[in-house]
Amino acid sequence: NLKKFPKDFLWGASTSAYQVEGANHEDGKGDSCQDVKELPKGTAPLDVCADHYHHYREDIQLMAEMGFKTYRFSIAWTRILPNGIGDVNQKGIDHYNDVINTCLQYNIEPLVTMFHFDMPNALDEKGSWSNPESVDWFENYARVLFENFGDRVKYWLTINEQNMLTLVGPMIGTLRIPEGTKNVVKETYQQNHHMLVAQAKAMVLCHQMCPSAKIGPAPNISLVYPASCKPEDILAAQEFNAIRNWLYLDMAVYGRYNNLVWRYLEEHDATPSFAPGDKEALAEAHPDFIGFNYYNTATVKRAGLDVKKDEHADQQKGLSEPGYCEAVDNPNLVKTQFGWEIDPLGFRATMREIYSRYHLPMIVTENGLGAYDKLEDGKVHDDYRIAYLKAHIEQVKLAITDGVEMMGYCPWSALDLVSTHEGIRKRYGFIYVDTSDEEVGSLKRYRKDSFYWYKKVIASNGED
Ligand code: BGP
Secondary structure, eight states: OOOOOOTTOEEEEEOOHHHHOOOTTSTTOOOBHHHHSOOOTTOOOTTTTTOHHHHHHHHHHHHHHHTOSEEEEEOOHHHHSTTSSSSOOHHHHHHHHHHHHHHHHTTOEEEEEEESSOOBHHHHTTTGGGSTTHHHHHHHHHHHHHHHHTTTOOEEEEEETHHHHHHHHHHHTOOOOOTTOSOHHHHHHHHHHHHHHHHHHHHHHHHHHOTTOEEEEEOBOOOEEESSSOHHHHHHHHHHHIIIIIHHHHHHHHSSOOHHHHHHHHHTTOOOOOOTTHHHHHHHOOOSSEEEEOSOOEEEEEOOTTOOOOTTOOSSSOOOBTTTEEEOOOTTOOBOTTSOBOOHHHHHHHHHHHHHHHOOOEEEEEOOOOBOOOOBTTBOOOHHHHHHHHHHHHHHHHHHHTTOOEEEEOOBOSBOOOOSSSOTTSBOOSEEEOOOSSSOOOOOEEEOHHHHHHHHHHHTTTOO
16 A cells, blocks of 8 residues: 655756866866865876766756656856855856756756855865854855856755765865864864854745745765664664764754754863854754755664774764764675665665654655676666665655655766765766776766666656
């Protein structure tokens, strides 16, 4: 007795500007923190990526062929405002106008992320999110976006994975901790506070300037499991759930800090300072829906102060919290080629939990399998990706049957692009892009097996 996907369910897929566009010095674009960061050895440079900047028409046409109802992409702040603030770059506006119009021409709703890991370098040099002015910088950028694109974009996402920026920002290359910082936790959570207020102001502004548009956050939400049924592990999992997940959604929806997080901040002498007006802005703002990225769950056991944070942890591998918990492998789950656990049932549990806490419509803004794909005779037989996505889509259906309001599903990624730290060899797309970490290839696009499979899924509205 499974319920059906709603008729207007937004099937699509996602990308982000700095990982897909390339052309990062073209048409007046300013540098972002990603353009100047030192890349891990052997990963593709970001000046080409999938060259979506020049291929977007062809790419959107392929998305239309798959039957996409939505395309989630991010706007590069530095194409619009090369220095983050100040002069607007008309060529950047023209570019995204054309991307948006091309989507609309194919009846694809643009789902636009305002900020996906790419702080303008000029603002990075002014301290990035550690500077209290960052709230105004972001609000100003949001205003320019709403002014220029608000007449056509119905769905906005504020900040991609703010929780990952806070937990592993230096690894992603986005959160900057000033040298000599004595209390790193305090500094980190002050920056996090600025992002939260910036997000709140952007939501308020969106509702004022574009009353028919909808806006929401896009954190990475994954349920945290206790490693055992020991009561202390249960408490540890609750605490890490609060630090990893609920802080961000409690703030976006209710405008207040989660009590367990506040206790953690107090213990680290790290409670953020509120500027005048912050409290009001946080209270006034409200999202229309919750966007969230899901790749897998996390599992923790209670641990003492001797536990170390893993400086090299990526977004999904173990994040331990000294004095609180240690990340452990879940022996019940298998892993991808890149060591990420695969947990479709955890996806349903996560959707249930988010909905029962916030009762807002939800859209999956990322979910997917990174793998080494092989192009042979113009084909990519990615049955492993089909299996992963199929298992997760089944869980969306089950969550809908549970009564969760699901608006859409946008796996990562529409086409192959550069991973946050593994190069282009870690591929996620439905569309194969002929290029590698070693050299720029023909950039020709190929339909993977998953392309044809997803097309059928969309055509049958998730019944096939
Ligand atoms: C998310 C990010 C994306 C994307 C994805 C896959 O955390 O929002 O930008 O890259 O993870 O991660 P990775 O590229 O590290 O495999």
